[in-house]
Amino acid sequence: MDPQRKRKIRLVVALSVAVLLSVALIYTSFSASTEAKEPSELIGASPGTNAEMTGKVVKGSIRHIGNGIAFRVVDRDGNGSSLPVTYRGTVPDPFRGGREIVLTGSVENGTFVGEPETLITKCPSKFTTKSNG
Amino acid sequence: MASLGSVLLALAFLAAISAGVLALTARRGDERRLLISRRVVYGFCALLTACVVIIEVAFAGNDFGFKIVQEHSSIETPTFYKLAAMWSSQEGSLLLWAWVLSIASSIALYATRNRLRELVPWATAVMMGVAAFFTGLMLFAPDVQPFATLSPAPADGVGLNPLLQHPSMMIHPPMLYSGYVAFTVPFAFAIGALVTRRLDAEWIRATRRFALIAWAFLGFGLLLGARWSYTELGWGGYWAWDPVENAALMPWLLGTAFLHSIMVQEKRGMLKVWNACLIVGTFSMALLGTFLVRSGVLQSIHAFGDNTVGPYILALIGVVVIGSTLLIVSRLDDLRSEKQIDSLISREAIFLVNNLLLVGLTAVIFWGTFFPLISELFTGSKASLAAPWFDRYTTPLAILLVLFTGVGPLLAWRRVSWESAKRIFRIPLAVAAVVTLALLVFTDAAHKPWALALFALAAFALTGLAQEFWTGAQARQRLVGGSMPAALVGLVSRNRRRYGGYVVHIGIVVLLVGIAASSSFQTNRDVDLKPGETAVVDGREITYVKPTYAVDSEKYTFGAKLRVAEDGKFVAFLEPSQRFFRPTGQETGLISSYFAGEATSEVGLRPGAGADLWIAVRPNITEVQARVRRADKGFAACVRGAPGAPPQCEALGAMMRAAAADPRLRPQAFAQISKLQAIAAAKVGQTYLTDTAPATFKVIVNPLVTWMWIGGLIALAGVLLALWPARGRRRGALVRTEADARKEAKYREIRDAELDHASGKLSDEDFAAVDAELRREAVEMLNGSGNGAGADNGNGSHPREPEKIEQS
DSSP states (O other), X not given: OOXXXXXXXXXXXXXXXXXXXXXXXXXXXXXXOEEEEOHHHHTTOOTTOEEEEEEEEOTTOOEEETTEEEEEEEOTTSOSOOEEEEEESOOOTTOOTTOEEEEEEEEETTEEXXXXXXXXXXXXXXXXXXXXX | OHHHHHHHHHHHHHHHHHHHHHHHXXXXXXXXXXXXXXXXXXXXXXXXXXXHHHHXXXXXXXXXXXXXXXXXOOTTSOHXXXXXXXXXXXXXXXXXXXXXXXXXXXXXXXXXXXXXXXXXXXXXXHHHHHHHHHHHHHHXXXXXXXXXXXXXXOSSOOOOOGGGOSHHXXXXXXXXXXXXXXXXHHHHHHHHHHHHTOOSSHHHHHHHHHHHHHHHHHHHHHHHHHHHHHHHSSSOOSOOOOHHHHHHXXXXXXXXXXXXXXXXXXXXXXXXXXXXXXXXXXHHHHHHHHHHTTTOOSXXXXXXXXXXXXXXXXXXXXXXXXXXXXXXXXXGGGGOXXXXXXXXXXXXXXXXXXXXXXXXXXXXXXXXXXXXXXXXXXXSSOEEOOHHHHHHHHHHHHHHXXXXXXXXXXXXXXXXXXXXXXXXXXXXXXXXXXXXXXXXXXXSXXXXXXXHHHHHHHHHHHHHHHHHHHHHHHHHHHHHOSOHHHHHHHHHHHSHHHHHHHXXXXXXXXXXXXXXXXXXXXXXXXXXXXXTOEEEETTEEEEEEEEEEEEOSSEEEEEEEEEEEETTEEEEEEOOEEEEEOOTTOOOSOGGGGGTSOEEEEOEEEOOSSEXXXXXXXXOOHHHHHHHHHHHHHHHHHHHTOTTOOHHHHXXXXXXXXXXXXXXXXXXXXXXXXXXXXXXXHHHHHGGGGOOOOEEEEEEEEETTHHHHHXXXXXXXXXXXXXXXXXXXXXXXXXXXXXXXXXXXXXXXXXXXXXXXXXXXXXXXXXXXXXXXHHHHHHHHHHHHTTSTTTTSOTTTGGGHHHHHHHO
16 A cells, blocks of 8 residues: 555544544534523522522522521522522532532423532632631 | 832832833834833733732731731731731732733843843733733722722731631742743743744743643642642542642643643644634633633532633633634634644654644533533533543543653654654563553453553553663763763753653653542541551551540640551551641630631641552541530520539629629630630540540542652652753843844754654654755755854854764
8 A cells, every 4th residue: 555545544444534523523512511500590499490590599598407408599690580409419518508509410390400519619719709607 | 118118009000010011112223112012011020929919927026916917817827827928819810820920021021121122012902901900909999909908907817717827828829820820921922923923933932831830820729729729638649630729720731832832833844723713722721711710600619709800801811812712813824834744653753743643631621611501502401520521531641641741752852754653663662561461460450441541652652752861872982981870860960951851751650640640549538446456448557556646725625546557467556537627716615616617637647659548537526515515505505604513603703793894804804714624625626535425537548649759759850940041141141132043943953853763763764854854944944044143154054063962
């Protein structure tokens, strides 16, 4: 085989591998992702709706129930009515009223039930100008 | 002082612009103007240094008239954190960016003051353009002026967030910034090379060190961030595929690819387009990292601040990407490779594969990071990808990387015959096979095929690297005699770049082993224990001995004393705790304010070569909180003079009423109240010690995780080894001419080939062919350079010079 042809074959093989991989990447990312929703979009959602919920914990709403916690969240801009949430599992240090959280779970009986170990609390910003009391 | 700072900042902005303009308008050979431009850059650096000093003095002196000081420091903030608080603010971090850039630019221009005359003007213009951009932001963008003032000056500041009060958190941001910023230098010189069509390896030789330093800073910054997360955040992990983490990892990966592929351009004149694209990509990713933390575009656990500077940085990224792409496309003819890859079994071919893997890895992470935006574009709703998705793609790619990390260093440049390849790979392959068998027989690694594959390949790579040191030292011993250790030292000190690189490889492989083991074989359990109870986690008996407690004016600390034993034998006491901080800068008269601020975990950590035992506690403070609320109520009732209150209350109430009427009495009244409150807080907190409610413990047994940190430090040592100036070049290393540099690179290549031959990497025939080629190239170069430094000698004898260097 002459070198020119060999190079061309190599290039075609490399490109097709790259294309195949990117198709797999794109396909799996759409199927593996969870939709991000805010509490107002989940209020009244049909039972069993899965979502990655992003919201703000209502101050003073956190209760300990057994070895889990229950609290309410509102949209990140603080508007709208609040959604009740239950969660069992590790609670990150920065978790508290007024903080933004991300939690994966599903809606059951009007309550958002978080999957264990999926609660993420935003780190207090290094760049916010207000104190996070 | 603040107004002086503003003036200096404005002058710095003008200096940056004028340095760029002076450099660009200097005609060829106009040394004077170029010299002035360089001096203006030094001046720019001095002005920004003065700005930083003013801010730091304000922090150290509690000058709360400075807005930045008031918002990020307080009287009680420890001095170390006061000095580091500058970059915990948006405006301070921008100032840090510009300042580090001014230092890097000055060093780069000083180092090239007698070289690269055509390129330097353009490089200066690019660096100063970026510098002017960041300085301009601080002058003209809203809310990010570092010298903004508050009038009248408040008495105290808000203080620094307690979560950030951790030594590694203070070093981590400047490390990352230095990494991001130092990539500006190779980028600027690449643009200069493209504009002036000087596309040989000169710009690479001049900026290689900056790229390596940038890479090391970025990597060390990432490692410190991981360490902080592991010890401070109370979740026991070190990486979460969070957008901000990814934003720092992507330029690091592209930088890794760049550092490898520039070697191919230096030695073989190939991959020029690729290198130009890589440095543009790396620099854009660095800007993207700077952008992501300030924009709020993506959801991240690192909460983002105001969006004021986000759009500007995005615009800069747009200019960089589009401008550079157009430039590269217009120069495609000049970027043609001087040669082609001879053989697929050669170092350059493996480098290319490794490069593709690194770029692929970056592409995967990029896609995953920006997927929320992509999905919003196509489906209308934001959806995000979690860690399992990232793991699925990055794990196999990382394993392939380790494989090629093992193969690459063992091969010589240009070509390796099958016979030599078989000889070279015999021992590493055998060791990998033995390790795999041992793991299969003695451990449960079989359940985790990915981890098993990584361990086997790590054994392969490490053995290969050890063999490199061994055969190299043997070859040197044959050449110069002496003992084996002496030969090893001589070998490494004479080939710092090569063996420094190998040490980095060892470090990275060790680090990956740590990651693979700790993520695949971790035991993670939550247990509820009452004092006196014992739990067994992965063979370790953990007994909750007693609750612990401490209090001071800023925080409550509730924790646990734990006794750890293995097989009934005492191992250690661990004392994890959780701290509850009062929000600073807000005066409240309530003890319950202790629970209104941040809570941080102090982890009980027993590191070990085999496994770390990591324990965090979540104390049950429901009872204490209830008692605190009662105490607050009682206190309020007491001050009001409720019936049945103790007599001291009356005095206090009277004092309060007097203070309400006469403001001068207030400080005294407040002092009295805080004193009483401190006593009450201590008493109430004390009751935690007699609580028998169970506390929740998160217990993690993390195998081999220590090797992650050790690997990182080994890699850092390797970088230092590679950067250390070679002997004899230390003086006057910076005044070499381009011809000298090119000649030296060729000599080095000949030496490398000789070393590869002597250490058995190149067979006799291969060596003969490669050596002849190299010598021909060297002769061509000497002839071509005409009146170059070597013309006084006969051409034929010249290529022998490297051996003289080698043996001297």
